[in-house]
Amino acid sequence: MTSSRTGGGRREQTRQKLFVAAQQLIAEQGFSATxxxxxxERAGVAKGTVYYNFKSKNELFEELLRHGVGLLTAALREASAAHPDAPIDQLDAMIREGLAFIEQYRAFARLLLSELWRTNRAWQNTLTLLREEAVAVVRASLDAAVASGELRADLDTGLVAAAIFGMVLVVAVDWLTFQPERSLDDVHAVLSTMVRGRLAAE
Amino acid sequence: MTSSRTGGGRREQTRQKLFVAAQQLIAEQGFSATxxxxxxERAGVAKGTVYYNFKSKNELFEELLRHGVGLLTAALREASAAHPDAPIDQLDAMIREGLAFIEQYRAFARLLLSELWRTNRAWQNTLTLLREEAVAVVRASLDAAVASGELRADLDTGLVAAAIFGMVLVVAVDWLTFQPERSLDDVHAVLSTMVRGRLAAE
DNA sequence: ATTTTTGTACTGACCAGTCAGTTCAAAAGA
DNA sequence: TCTTTTGAACTGACTGGTCAGTACAAAAAT
Known part of the structure; x- marks a missing residue:
């Protein structure tokens, strides 16, 4: 899996190990405290190697953010594409996919939650763009659902998309932190119900 | 207002100034980076004064958290009490009150969002207890709404309460960070609609 | 042969916490 | 009334330690 021409595989492995280690530690302690x-040490690598692979601690973190959000948006787009003509099912699938992603990459999710709404940090611009990207995927489905009459036409889809994105992130992290005994299906059911508008008694 | 026997008023003023300064800086940069x-300096006070008033940097922060969450839960309880026999209206009022609180104390809300789901930090226990307190207020209204038949009986109120609490926090901070031109009413309308189950077209 | 990693040592900046000393308003004493 | 004392509140220079980033020669991997 790593024997191609330029031999870049080894380096990539090292970078992955560093991503994983940084992710865990920063989720636990925060960026500055790490x-x-x-x-x-956690990556099992010499300090010099960190600086051979990344320009600085800041850049390591920024690349980690780009990498992680890239995976997330890809997963959301894929979930969305699985239901081409059913916007509400797209939303449902994205929520499930979002939960599954966060379950798998808990540390990353926690760190995203901690940093996304902070101001005045070096990586703020990067993060704002990434958020835009992810929210846009959700918004596209909402717009489609409005167009097809499945959702009320007077919805502010930008606001609702941001709300759903944030809600899924925060609820998933809360679930994994404080109620890990719940199943993904439980959590998905609650969120799906809210989005589908079925909280009220029938 | 501060001339009573022991003259404790001055100290309290200093502590307030420190709370405000710490709140702003930690919301911007994070705890460790501050x-x-x-x-x-931001409080206009000498460093020694910080240590005269608080045992350590950690304790200053923990007391700040307790103080802020105390204000929030008090506001939620009050909003809830304003609609004694209408659980759904209680929820609505709490959402509005939560948004208003966060609008007023943005820095605190940001910092809470950043720290609430972190693991392995000194103040985690404090924070977990505070979260419990706030979520319990929301849950009480949900339970009442289920009891009165206004919400479906099969809801996991603990999970839904956590979801609503987190959702309001994250949506409010997102609103103030990325879409500050929206009005509180817009945001309230979206959240209220979701909780009331009216996202779907009528 | 070239890229990548290692390990150790080093530097300069920064930072939490300490402490000896200062300020000042109010109480006690004259 | 005027002086002295008290003590809570505050000050800021200082200390011991930590950390990001650098340097570089030798080793390992490709």
């Missing part, structure tokens, strides 16, 4: 020495 | 020197 030292480069710690990251290197 | 130095005690910075907090003291």
């Amino acid at each position: 030292s480069v020495d710690e990251i290197a | 130095s005690v020197d910075e907090i003291a």
